[in-house]
């Protein structure tokens with residue numbers, strides 16, 4: 005998952021680096037807790053859990069495009085779920101052991117904010133067998149223009 009051989013996508017914005025104090029001013033307290041302190045919003049309450057609107061999900065902290073509605077699927081887990089990010093290099097991965105077992109954390113590649121976790125091998129009928137379990141509050145959906 006961490007191979008560096010792919011070429012970066014052209015739309016990739018420059019890295020965003022801010023102090024925790026700057027993030028605190030920009031974000032709401034709950035956004036700050038999730039994006040900068042890796043908290044998890046409660047299940048089934050997030051704005052985008054069951055959203056089927058077509059569009060692009062961007063990072064709430066820096067605006068980088070992260071996921072698309074075309075890779076979103078119904079996982080019934082209580083959080084928005086995607087089987088792949090918008091592009092390989094829009095997110096980065098960190099393994100954490102906060103619950104006593106390894107989990108793969110997903111962060112925004114542009115500003116290093118926490119987004120959620122990715123789980124594999126759960127048997128969902130998707131092309132990747134991956135579930136990117138992402139906090140709604142970490143993203144902003146920009147609906148696609150009407151065709």
Ligand SMILES: [Zn+2]
Pocket residue numbers: 063064065066067068112113114115116117
């Ligand atoms: Zn970001």
